[in-house]
Amino acid sequence: MPSPIERYFGVHASALELRQQRMTLIASNIANAATPNYKARDIDFSAALSRAQPGGPLATTAPGHIAAPATPGAGGLAYRVPLNPSVDGNTVELVTEQAAFGENAVKYQSTLAFLNGRIGQILSALKGE
Amino acid sequence: MTVFEIAGRAMGAQIVRLNAIASNLANAGTQSADKATAYRALKPVFATSFDRARADRATVDVERMAVTTAEPTRRYEPGHPLADKDGYLWEAAVDPTEELVEMVETSRQYSNCVEVMQTAKTLMSQTLKLGR
Numbered sequence: 001m002p003s004p005i006e007r008y009f010g011v012h013a014s015a016l017e018l019r020q021q022r023m024t025l026i027a028s029n030i031a032n033a034a035t036p037n038y039k040a041r042d043i044d045f046s047a048a049l050s051r052a053q054p055g056g057p058l059a060t061t062a063p064g065h066i067a068a069p070a071t072p073g074a075g076g077l078a079y080r081v082p083l084n085p086s087v088d089g090n091t092v093e094l095v096t097e098q099a100a101f102g103e104n105a106v107k108y109q110s111t112l113a114f115l116n117g118r119i120g121q122i123l124s125a126l127k128g129e
Numbered sequence: 130m131t132v133f134e135i136a137g138r139a140m141g142a143q144i145v146r147l148n149a150i151a152s153n154l155a156n157a158g159t160q161s162a163d164k165a166t167a168y169r170a171l172k173p174v175f176a177t178s179f180d181r182a183r184a185d186r187a188t189v190d191v192e193r194m195a196v197t198t199a200e201p202t203r204r205y206e207p208g209h210p211l212a213d214k215d216g217y218l219w220e221a222a223v224d225p226t227e228e229l230v231e232m233v234e235t236s237r238q239y240s241n242c243v244e245v246m247q248t249a250k251t252l253m254s255q256t257l258k259l260g261r
Contacts, residue, residue: 027132028187031139035175119260
């Protein structure tokens with residue numbers, strides 16, 4: 001059972017953690033851009049986030065409910081499909097990784113902004129100003 | 130393993146590669162009396178190093194230092210003091226063009242790692258200021 005504070009922050013707390021995980025993962029890909037046979041990996045962010053929710057992914061509780069489609073790599077990590085396969089078996093494409101890293105960093109910052117907003121609300125309620 | 134460790138170790142590996150390239154370029158064109166002692170370009174072999182605790186984290190290490198499979202070139206220079214009785218000597222197995230291309234790639238990858246570290250640092254310090 002999540003604490004009231006956890007409930008108050010809602011999805012943003014787990015989103016921040018997942019963003020941090022994804023940043024580390026993409027950093028691993030960038031670090032291995034020149035390693036032979038390294039296969040670039042990534043996570044399906046929305047699938048991972050729905051798993052991290054207290055309710056988990058959409059549950060089917062009545063016969064009429066339609067099950068949510070299973071996403072590929074729903075277990076977490078999935079391999080990236082390269083645009084141009086290379087001779088040394090490495091599937092890291094720096095442009096893709098850099099774009100993903102930048103996108104992830106911006107979304108991390110937006111999650112931080114949401115959290116800051118929530119904290120600001122609590123503080124103003126506490127101060128009663 | 131944190132982002133800093135991942136990027137830091139990758140930068141270390143790239144520096145090893147840059148040092149090897151510097152040695153190769155410095156020795157390009159060196160001559161030798163026999164084939165066995167002629168200089169052969171050094172090539173670092175990279176290997177992924179996975180985090181033992183977390184499967185989704187990996188960095189890179191230099192596994193070993195190999196030498197190029199290219200053979201030294203035999204050159205006819207009868208007046209050279211190192212030349213054998215037939216007037217031949219051996220020139221280092223280094224392709225300067227290849228080394229220069231590799232140098233550019235190394236430097237690009239190094240700066241990518243720096244960029245990753247800088248972004249991670251910014252995000253971390255913003256997280257520390259959360260709620261202020």
